[in-house]
Amino acid sequence: MKIYKDMDIWMAVGSQHLYGEEALKKVAANTGIIADYIGEQEVIPAKIINRGVLTTHEEIEQFCTEASADPRCGGVMLWMHTFSPSQMWINGLAKLSKPILHLHTQFNRDIPWEEIDMDFMNLNQSAHGGREHGYINSRMKINRKVVVGYWKDEEVLSRIAAWIRAAAARMDLYGAAICRFGDNMRNVAVTEGDKVAAHIAFGYEVMGYGLADLGESMATVTDGDIDSLIIEYLETYTVAEQLKPGGESADSLREAARLEIGIERFLVKGGFKAFTTTFENLSGLAQLPGLACQRLMAKGYGFGAEGDWKTAALVRAMKVMGQGLGKGSAFMEDYTYHLDPENMLVLGSHMLEVCPSIAGKNEVRLECHPLGIGGKQDPVRMVFDVPGGNSLNASIMDMGNRFRLLVNEVQTLDKFVELPKLPVARVPWRPLPDLKTAAEAWILAGGAHHTGYSKDVTPEMLIDYASMCDMELLMINEVTKIEEFKKELKWNDLYYTVKAFSGNV
Numbered sequence: 188m189k190i191y192k193d194m195d196i197w198m199a200v201g202s203q204h205l206y207g208e209e210a211l212k213k214v215a216a217n218t219g220i221i222a223d224y225i226g227e228q229e230v231i232p233a234k235i236i237n238r239g240v241l242t243t244h245e246e247i248e249q250f251c252t253e254a255s256a257d258p259r260c261g262g263v264m265l266w267m268h269t270f271s272p273s274q275m276w277i278n279g280l281a282k283l284s285k286p287i288l289h290l291h292t293q294f295n296r297d298i299p300w301e302e303i304d305m306d307f308m309n310l311n312q313s314a315h316g317g318r319e320h321g322y323i324n325s326r327m328k329i330n331r332k333v334v335v336g337y338w339k340d341e342e343v344l345s346r347i348a349a350w351i352r353a354a355a356a357r358m359d360l361y362g363a364a365i366c367r368f369g370d371n372m373r374n375v376a377v378t379e380g381d382k383v384a385a386h387i388a389f390g391y392e393v394m395g396y397g398l399a400d401l402g403e404s405m406a407t408v409t410d411g412d413i414d415s416l417i418i419e420y421l422e423t424y425t426v427a428e429q430l431k432p433g434g435e436s437a438d439s440l441r442e443a444a445r446l447e448i449g450i451e452r453f454l455v456k457g458g459f460k461a462f463t464t465t466f467e468n469l470s471g472l473a474q475l476p477g478l479a480c481q482r483l484m485a486k487g488y489g490f491g492a493e494g495d496w497k498t499a500a501l502v503r504a505m506k507v508m509g510q511g512l513g514k515g516s517a518f519m520e521d522y523t524y525h526l527d528p529e530n531m532l533v534l535g536s537h538m539l540e541v542c543p544s545i546a547g548k549n550e551v552r553l554e555c556h557p558l559g560i561g562g563k564q565d566p567v568r569m570v571f572d573v574p575g576g577n578s579l580n581a582s583i584m585d586m587g588n589r590f591r592l593l594v595n596e597v598q599t600l601d602k603f604v605e606l607p608k609l610p611v612a613r614v615p616w617r618p619l620p621d622l623k624t625a626a627e628a629w630i631l632a633g634g635a636h637h638t639g640y641s642k643d644v645t646p647e648m649l650i651d652y653a654s655m656c657d658m659e660l661l662m663i664n665e666v667t668k669i670e671e672f673k674k675e676l677k678w679n680d681l682y683y684t685v686k687a688f689s690g691n692v
């Protein structure tokens with residue numbers, strides 16, 4: 188069973204009638220073998236549907252029209268087994284609205300040096316057929332992913348898998364609704380943005396609600412509902428004594444449970460996939476939702492604090508991309524620095540709302556502490572450490588004429604110290620290539636303080652996602668050099684400015 192049950196990937200092969208019916212039969216048979224093989228691999232997270240061989244203008248146009256119209260089709264994987272003259276593809280490609288992966292492979296891995304003849308040469312023409320196909324895509328300025336290599340290679344399969352994961356995230360947010368309780372944190376710039384532009388770029392709609400709307404949902408929560416959820420908390424987490432039934436802060440935990448059930452009912456009823464809260468809009472709530480946001484993120488909802496709807500959507504996209512990989516993704520913020528020249532680190536966290544999906548097998552404690560802002564009852568939150576390993580932070584900013592996706596690869600560190608007085612989830616990491624370069628580049632790029640942090644999502648998935656959404660992408664990783672990065676920023680500004688005026692870049 189594939190992870191993405193609502194999405195298929197269509198595979199089709201380009202050819203032509205020049206070589207005779209025998210050759211076309213072989214092309215069709217080989218295509219079936221490759222589509223089946225790829226579809227059967229564990230790493231491939233969606234079903235691969237073999238749509239056969241396309242040999243004429245009409246067949247190609249029909250394929251592209253059907254792929255665009257089929258709500259289950261998440262993307263098309265195209266392979267040129269032989270030469271497929273690309274003028275045949277123009278009308279079809281012009282109509283295609285689904286992501287493209289151009290698989291540049293060959294049925295025979297090796298050239299049979301002793302036996303090779305012109306029949307072999309005519310049947311195995313990917314090397315030049317793929318180039319003809321590449322030309323028309325480039326000529327028509329179509330974003331697509333090109334994967335080169337033998338179709339059984341693990342690296343090839345892993346690159347296809349990353350693209351499928353990005354396509355699933357793209358499809359998931361297309362038509363999605365994102366719920367905002369309250370508005371933006373007052374005066375904050377980077378969490379703001381053009382919601383209509385986001386709808387056009389990503390396909391999701393952002394919908395605002397007053398806290399009274401949430402209050403109506405909270406009013407449906409019964410004492411019995413809360414009792415059941417408290418039992419679940421006690422079974423799942425290490426609950427502080429003061430929060431347990433009979434403890435001095437037991438009411439705070441009951442209030443946190445009421446918030447969780449109320450918010451979840453509201454999100455389920457509205458069909459929302461992500462949501463935001465803000466500590467400046469808490470009218471009618473007894474405490475800032477901390478535990479509720481953490482628990483709902485762990486169930487797969489995207490989340491952004493302080494009204495940050497772009498990060499809420501990104502966290503949802505990252506959760507969809509990483510589905511089934513098991514290490515987790517969370518809302519995050521670069522919180523504070525360790526500037527020891529020998530060991531420069533970032534400590535990532537948030538006031539309350541870090542998703543426990545990244546906790547691995549570490550203990551998750553439910554605690555209740557005063558919160559200096561918001562002016563409400565002490566909120567309940569999960570406190571935990573995170574296992575070390577390769578991770579990344581990603582952020583989306585509205586740059587005025589486009590959205591920019593900024594990604595920094597980081598190395599998360601295993602717990603190396605007790606933090607007895609820190610009442611929040613915490614993640615220490617070392618950014619690549621180093622803290623100074625990474626932070627300088629991040630700030631020069633206008634990168635937000637909020638991010639989606641993931642141990643599942645790879646840079647490649649985000650690169651593919653950006654391409655599918657026609658979004659600017661900037662990577663900060665082990666090869667980043669500040670002076671080169673500054674040039675990239677300037678070139679990109681020029682590109683998107685010209686694009687905005689001409690519509691033809």
Ligand code: MN
Nearest residue numbers: 492493520637
């Ligand atoms: Mn924040």
